Amino acid sequence: MAIIEVNHLTKEYQLGHLTSLKETALNALRRVTFQPVHERELFKALDDVNFHIDEGEVVGIIGHNGAGKSTLLKHLANISTPTKGKVIVRGSVAPLIEVGAGVNPELTGRENIYLNGAILGIPKKVIQQKLDEIIDFSELEQFIDTPVKRYSSGMTVKLGFSIATSMEADILIVDEVLAVGDLAFQRKCFDRMEYMIKRQGKTVLIVSHNIRQIERLCNRVLLLNNGKISIDSDSKTACDEFYRQNDNRILENITNSSRAQKTDEIDLLEFKFYNEKGEETEKIEYLSSPSINFKVAVHKKIELPVFIIGIHTTDLLYIATQKSDIEIKNQPLLPGIYQYRCQLLNLQLLPGPYCLRFSVDRGQFTTNIYYGENLLRFNVLSKEISNSDSSAEGFFSINTKWEQI
Amino acid sequence: MHNIFINLYKYRELIAALTWKNIVIRYKQAYLGILWAVLKPIMLMLVFTLVKSFVGIETGGLPYPLITFAALIPWVFFQESVSEGVNSVTSNASLIKKIYFPREVFPLTAMVTKLVELLISFAILAGMMIYYQVMPTVNAVWIPAFVLYTMIVALTISFFGAAMNVYYRDIGQAIPIALSLLMYGSPVIYPLSLVQKKLVIEQAAGAWSNDLYFLYSLNPLVGIIDGFQSALIRATQPDFDVIYPGLILILTILPFSYWFFKRAESWFADVI
Known part of the structure; x- marks a missing residue:
């Protein structure tokens, strides 16, 4: 026998204020004299819920x-x-x-x-x-x-x-x-x-x-x-x-207002995601090498600029972050428009939805001058591993070799 | 109706713990501690005694401070039980929203808390009786019955008031006023014999006198207070004629009051 049984559970709450004594008295009077009663709007907090545990x-x-x-x-x-x-x-x-x-x-x-x-x-x-x-x-x-x-x-x-x-x-x-x-x-x-x-x-x-x-x-x-x-x-x-x-829901919020904190030194003009074939997309294959193209407008001279790209889950769990300063030499950026590309080689993310964040730091003491997360969303797909497969859990695939010793 | 007693037994540990909490919290940081609880009847007694020396109230040869203190004991117990009881549900809103146990535990706890204070008042009364050399007689066995009766009266009002107060906080405001008015309608400052003399013997209100007297004795506190004074100080049997009207009235209302409380109880968590 089920230890908990919930059958057709419905709970309604009245919206708005609890009526005053006067309103209640008036309502009682209206009921007695068969006049329409002022009812408050109802809100269904639970609507016909059924389950057994x-x-x-x-x-x-x-x-x-x-x-x-x-x-x-x-x-x-x-x-x-x-x-x-x-x-x-x-x-x-x-x-x-x-x-x-x-x-x-x-x-x-x-x-x-x-x-x-x-x-x-x-x-x-x-x-x-x-x-x-x-x-x-x-x-x-x-x-x-x-x-x-x-x-x-x-x-x-x-x-x-x-x-x-x-x-x-x-x-x-x-x-x-x-x-x-x-x-x-x-x-x-x-x-x-x-x-x-x-x-x-x-x-x-x-x-x-x-x-x-x-x-x-x-x-x-x-x-x-x-x-x-x-x-x-x-x-x-x-x-x-x-x-x-x-x-x-988050996607709706992104299109409404991208979560970015800007300064007057730099602006992000474009931020695009391409698959291996160079097509702009939101879907990539598991273990492929997508790339990110971004275009920035520099308004003031920036010493020692560093671009940072990170991947996070939709609930803002940061998975990986990579900085540009190893590969791009730290030339000061003069005002103007610049375009970059960052390729993610053999991305080992397991199938699922992910988001990208992007930020720009400057100077020796790394002052943040641009920061945005949830800028783009992409889905990793795979023919071999399905989204709900339990053989691989987590975010990353790891190469394993099993044997009995 | 007998659910009250079943719950009273089943939740005795909870009621004891909550009572203990009420008492500890109230007097925890107070130097005088629980003595504050009995200060109220003592102060009132002193004031009444002072007033009495101006106006002169017939007490039948007994010391007025003793008579009035014997009246104040049940009165203050009743008054405090009711005002605590009516607010007991709303003041425990956080518990009501978080955990279930029968809600009558709250008014019951309020009353049991006051019961502890009542015992201390009795100790003081005993001291006064020794001072005035008034010894209790066998009639004092009526006292537990009167305490129980007072509890029932307080609960009857508390159940209804506490439930109403959840919906309309007006009740919490109105109760203290109503109670202070009721004190004048009860033989606290004056003895009952004074009212009987005016209405029953002298027929002071003409044709209405007997009806008025009946109305007066519908107040259960009239019977209780007079009973207290009789059993303890006057060493006579309580006058049952003044007790019955109030007792019958209260026993008629109590089931409805409890029923109302239990019906309203299911919505406490939603509206409180």
């Missing part, structure tokens, strides 16, 4: 802002009530919705552990047993008897996360909590989540904008779009589709 499944929920992710979690955690439809949850739920919600600034760390434990429904005995473990995990031994109002914000979140994950429930609901604390603590949180998922076989629902994390942790992903489930499948397919949607 079995025990032990790890499900990611992704979607753009306002797609209904958090609203959905709120229904699963029994915080909100559906307008229509039904949510059946068989088992106890540990909601890690914004950890530290119940942390009180006036109380000390230790007192907060007890209070939050009670709020999460952890019996006092269990908390007492786990106290040392919680304090240990939070890395706050030294400050545990200091009021939380004297903590840094990072310390508060660490405390919240440590308490919340010590709760033993059948279902974990996680809303963007992995992004807490410093890098080392984030790592620790991630490991703990992974441990809970893989070792303890808990049912977990995760909402995150960190798609790479979702792809790694989940074996099933729901993609929400305007309150509807547009994809319910394995994580690879759903995440790729989400990337594609995102790319389209």
Whole structure:
């Protein structure tokens, strides 16, 4: 039997202000006298959502802002009530919705552990047993008897996360909590989540904008779009589709306004991408050698100019950057128009969408005088490796030779 | 309706923890600590005693400070429980949006918090009784029943008020005003015998006198305060005739108030 069942879940919110007492009274009067009532506009945050989750499944929920992710979690955690439809949850739920919600600034760390434990429904005995473990995990031994109002914000979140994950429930609901604390603590949180998922076989629902994390942790992903489930499948397919949607959005933004910071010293007039045959294109073959042509207008004399071209993913993860100063000698550039070409030899990027960034530095102390990212987008295609092939994951292909020794 | 008691038991640890939090937070950085909680009835008693020395109120031979303090104990407990209870849901908005447990935990917690302060007031009353050499009799066994009754009255108003306050914050504003008016409609400053003398014996309001007196006794605090004074100070049985109207009224409203709260509860997270 499914541990979570969501049947025809619809949630409507009224737009605009909550009416005043006067408006409510007037509406009541109108209802009694059979006159039309002033209704406010409704907004469907969730629209006929259906899915079942079995025990032990790890499900990611992704979607753009306002797609209904958090609203959905709120229904699963029994915080909100559906307008229509039904949510059946068989088992106890540990909601890690914004950890530290119940942390009180006036109380000390230790007192907060007890209070939050009670709020999460952890019996006092269990908390007492786990106290040392919680304090240990939070890395706050030294400050545990200091009021939380004297903590840094990072310390508060660490405390919240440590308490919340010590709760033993059948279902974990996680809303963007992995992004807490410093890098080392984030790592620790991630490991703990992974441990809970893989070792303890808990049912977990995760909402995150960190798609790479979702792809790694989940074996099933729901993609929400305007309150509807547009994809319910394995994580690879759903995440790729989400990337594609995102790319389209970003592309719209690029055509509307390219993200560039300029100075009055230089302007980028042209930035074009060509395939091996010299045709302007957005699609290139895997392992081919495309080239980039760019034309700049120099307005003031530039000492020691350096051009930089970089490749990044659509979510702005920088993959590679190359500077021109090794090959082009640093002649000062006098005002005028110049054209360059940069060829990318045997590009080993795996199939997928990528973007280009371009910047210009000058002088010995490398002052940036032009910077633009998302300037162009291109797709690497391959007949041998498909976009969703799992034999090659990541961004680069590596040459491997396998043998048994 | 019996859900209240089931939840009260099921969530006893949570209510205890939240109560403890309320008390700790309120007095944490205060030098006088929890003594502040009893300062209010003591100050009011002193003021009333001062006023009484000008106007003269018949107390039946008992020391006025004692009589009025015995009235202030249930009154302040009731007043504070209600005003805390009505605001208890809205002041915990962050919890309501993040985690589920039955929402009646909030008004209940507000009341239990005040119960702790009530116990301290009793200690002070005991001290005063020793000073005035007024000894409690067997009638004092009525006190727990009156405390429970006061709690039920406070909850009845809190449930309805807290739920309404989520939608209309006017309630939170109106409650303190209504409560301070209600104090004059309850035998806090004056003893009930004064009202009985005017309305029942002297028929001061003419033909309306008996109706007015009935209306007055519909206020459950009338029965409670008079009962407190009888059981503790006057060493007599409580006067049940003034208790019934209010008690019946409250027991009739309570289920509706609770039902209203539970119905509104599902939308708290959306509107708060």
